[in-house]
Amino acid sequence: MLYDTLKALCRLSGVSGSESPVAAYIQKEISPYVDEVSTDAMGNLIAHKKGNGAKVMFSAHMDEIGFIVNYIDEKGMIHFSPIGGINLRAALYSRVVFQSGVKGILVSETGKADDPKYATCYVDIGAYSQKEAEKRVSIGDTFHLVGDVQSLSSRVWAGRPLDDRVGCAILIEAAKALPENVENDLYFVFSSQEEVGCRGAKTAAFTIMPDFGFALDVTATGDVPGANPMSVCQGKGAAIKVKDSSLFCYPPLVAAMHKLAKEQKIAHQTEVLPAGGTDASAIQLAGAGAYAGGISIPSRFIHTGVETVDRRDVLACVELTKALATADLFALCGISK
Amino acid sequence: MSLLQELQKQCALFGPSGYENEVREYLQKELKNAGYNPHTDALGNLFVEVGNPDSPFTLLIEAHMDEVGMMITEIEESGLLRFGCVGGIDPRVLCGKRVTVRGKDKHSLLGVIASKPIHLQSKEERQRVTKADAMYIDLGFTSHEEAEEWLDIGDFATFESAFEVYGEPAVKIKAKAIDDRLGCAIMLRALLSLKEKNISLPYRLVMSFGVREEVGFSGAKPMTFRVRPTHAIVLESTAIADLADVPKPSRVADQGNGGALSLADNGTIYDRSMIAFAEHTAKEQSIPVQVKRYVSGGNNAKHIQQSVGGAKVLALSAPTRYLHSAACVADLRDCEAMEHLIWEMIMHFSTYLESEV
Numbered sequence: 191m192l193y194d195t196l197k198a199l200c201r202l203s204g205v206s207g208s209e210s211p212v213a214a215y216i217q218k219e220i221s222p223y224v225d226e227v228s229t230d231a232m233g234n235l236i237a238h239k240k241g242n243g244a245k246v247m248f249s250a251h252m253d254e255i256g257f258i259v260n261y262i263d264e265k266g267m268i269h270f271s272p273i274g275g276i277n278l279r280a281a282l283y284s285r286v287v288f289q290s291g292v293k294g295i296l297v298s299e300t301g302k303a304d305d306p307k308y309a310t311c312y313v314d315i316g317a318y319s320q321k322e323a324e325k326r327v328s329i330g331d332t333f334h335l336v337g338d339v340q341s342l343s344s345r346v347w348a349g350r351p352l353d354d355r356v357g358c359a360i361l362i363e364a365a366k367a368l369p370e371n372v373e374n375d376l377y378f379v380f381s382s383q384e385e386v387g388c389r390g391a392k393t394a395a396f397t398i399m400p401d402f403g404f405a406l407d408v409t410a411t412g413d414v415p416g417a418n419p420m421s422v423c424q425g426k427g428a429a430i431k432v433k434d435s436s437l438f439c440y441p442p443l444v445a446a447m448h449k450l451a452k453e454q455k456i457a458h459q460t461e462v463l464p465a466g467g468t469d470a471s472a473i474q475l476a477g478a479g480a481y482a483g484g485i486s487i488p489s490r491f492i493h494t495g496v497e498t499v500d501r502r503d504v505l506a507c508v509e510l511t512k513a514l515a516t517a518d519l520f521a522l523c524g525i526s527k
Numbered sequence: 528m529s530l531l532q533e534l535q536k537q538c539a540l541f542g543p544s545g546y547e548n549e550v551r552e553y554l555q556k557e558l559k560n561a562g563y564n565p566h567t568d569a570l571g572n573l574f575v576e577v578g579n580p581d582s583p584f585t586l587l588i589e590a591h592m593d594e595v596g597m598m599i600t601e602i603e604e605s606g607l608l609r610f611g612c613v614g615g616i617d618p619r620v621l622c623g624k625r626v627t628v629r630g631k632d633k634h635s636l637l638g639v640i641a642s643k644p645i646h647l648q649s650k651e652e653r654q655r656v657t658k659a660d661a662m663y664i665d666l667g668f669t670s671h672e673e674a675e676e677w678l679d680i681g682d683f684a685t686f687e688s689a690f691e692v693y694g695e696p697a698v699k700i701k702a703k704a705i706d707d708r709l710g711c712a713i714m715l716r717a718l719l720s721l722k723e724k725n726i727s728l729p730y731r732l733v734m735s736f737g738v739r740e741e742v743g744f745s746g747a748k749p750m751t752f753r754v755r756p757t758h759a760i761v762l763e764s765t766a767i768a769d770l771a772d773v774p775k776p777s778r779v780a781d782q783g784n785g786g787a788l789s790l791a792d793n794g795t796i797y798d799r800s801m802i803a804f805a806e807h808t809a810k811e812q813s814i815p816v817q818v819k820r821y822v823s824g825g826n827n828a829k830h831i832q833q834s835v836g837g838a839k840v841l842a843l844s845a846p847t848r849y850l851h852s853a854a855c856v857a858d859l860r861d862c863e864a865m866e867h868l869i870w871e872m873i874m875h876f877s878t879y880l881e882s883e884v
Binding site: 234261309396 | 797820
């Protein structure tokens with residue numbers, strides 16, 4: 191069921207700023223399990239499961255990296271700019287699809303593939319003139335790589351954009367599995383525009399003003415040839431964030447997460463991410479601040495069309511999310527209200 | 528007074544980031560004369576609020592009063608002044624330019640920017656761009672003491688540049704500070720028209736004249752906290768790179784085709800419903816408008832979009848050549864099209880809200 195949700199989520203197009211198809215799908219999935227679903231000016235989807243305890247916000251981002259059309263030339267070729275941290279080399283000579291469904295291929299000017307630059311790459315949609323191309327694609331349209339999620343083995347899934355539809359799937363699964371009445375006042379935020387600087391989470395956190403906040407997002411691993419030294423391994427459980435380049439998680443909260451995972455026998459590991467940021471930073475700094483943490487899904491080859499995750503890690507993250515959603519976090523962290 | 532005359536008046540004002548008071552005083556006077564009661568905050572942002580204060584919808588229209596300039600950092604023994612740039616200025620456009628320094632008691636001191644002359648430069652020096660810290664401002668003083676009588680470290684300077692209209696037809700406007708006095712001029716004139724025509728709007732409209740946009744420490748953040756807009760339009764100037772040696776896909780916009788609507792820039796991905804509203808209004812009223820093609824630059828929309836609970840933002844910019852120099856060049860037809868479009872959007876904003884719901 192989790193795999194079906196994830197596959198369905200990954201089939202949707204949602205480059206930063208154009209997340210509405212993802213929001214529409216999630217709204218339909220999660221509505222029966224929460225009290226209220228709302229959206230805001232940034233395009234965030236906020237699902238609220240009411241309670242009387244601590245205000246706890248979980249955030250997973252709906253958007254994915256991609257491209258935006260900025261010019262259509264006389265030959266009908268599409269010129270574009272990146273949205274988010276694109277690895278252009280990894281995107282070259284790949285199939286792409288526009289949010290409208292138009293298909294294309296991302297290629298380079300002949301002879302310039304060794305050192306691809308945006309000025310020398312373009313998308314061929316099979317049109318022979320500007321006029322023909324403009325009937326199908328407009329300036330400002332967004333597109334992304336094609337890469338449906340597939341099972342590589344009984345444990346490993348590969349495809350795009352697992353960053354961060356896997357986080358969205360985890361939140362949906364956790365919301366479905368929670369008991370009808372939970373003490374905590376829970377907000378499941380499906381945020382917009384994370385890939386361009388955690389923009390959506392900032393406004394969502396400001397609206398909610400949570401006591402505690404958690405980002406559910408992918409994290410890099412150190413377990414592939416040539417990887418930067420890093421302790422996180424795919425398959426070793428939910429990664430409990432200590433820091434990334436955008437925040438230091440609240441130490442007593444990190445300790446509480448470890449304690450909960452240990453008690454409930456949820457596979458877990460410790461994450462220190464040398465480069466990269468998450469929505470947790472936006473939550474931490476909203477208003478007068480919140481106690482922030484991160485549940486990370488170990489993922490290889492992030493920001494390519496072949497990102498991977500391990501099913502067991504994903505399930506561990508669902509369990510940890512549920513555990514946090516039902517825990518007395520003030521008591522666990524030793525904070526007097 | 529025409530838009531061109533208003534723009535000429537405002538471009539002549541002295542207002543580098545952090546020293547917007549002369550621009551603000553001018554706007555305050557004009558607004559008070561028209562019967563408005565403008566407010567300011569601790570940073571110096573200037574607000575005017577009109578329309579229905581009880582409406583759940585607030586449209587913010589924003590432009591910034593500040594311009595790029597310089598600040599005096601050191602007075603040399605010789606009486607020459609070392610300076611730093613306030614805002615992003617290409618050092619190549621500095622040398623040889625006339626400047627005005629606002630000295631003690633607001634004295635205007637005219638001078639020029641200079642550097643070591645070419646015949647004294649080494650071969651290496653000739654081959655690289657002279658940086659601002661190797662240049663100086665010459666106000667004609669002959670000693671430190673003499674200079675100190677008139678000015679102090681920390682005093683501001685701006686380009687000194689005549690406002691001129693050229694071209695055939697005569698539509699090209701050359702001036703300093705078009706970025707963003709054009710936005711200020713359009714907003715002021717819209718406010719005067721609203722008063723003159725005695726128009727009452729069914730929604731809350733706030734016009735904000737901002738400070739310190741050019742230095743990134745934007746006054747827009749606290750301004751947005753105060754105003755709490757649901758929708759916002761940022762009036763700006765954008766560099767356009769429409770010149771001969773720039774390949775077509777890299778050109779941002781074309782002069783003469785109207786104001787440029789941003790789709791995405793380095794700070795913001797703009798709201799599609801607001802873009803559609805602008806395009807629809809332009810089409811209905813036959814006003815030229817274009818989209819900014821390239822993902823580049825950034826402006827206050829970033830702060831407005833993300834502050835508090837978020838707002839739907841739009842940026843409408845004048846396609847401007849040679850931005851952040853003494854000789855910015857805008858096209859009068861674009862400026863007038865922007866003014867017309869903003870007016871129609873103010874008039875039709877309620878219709879947009881209905882269609883949005």
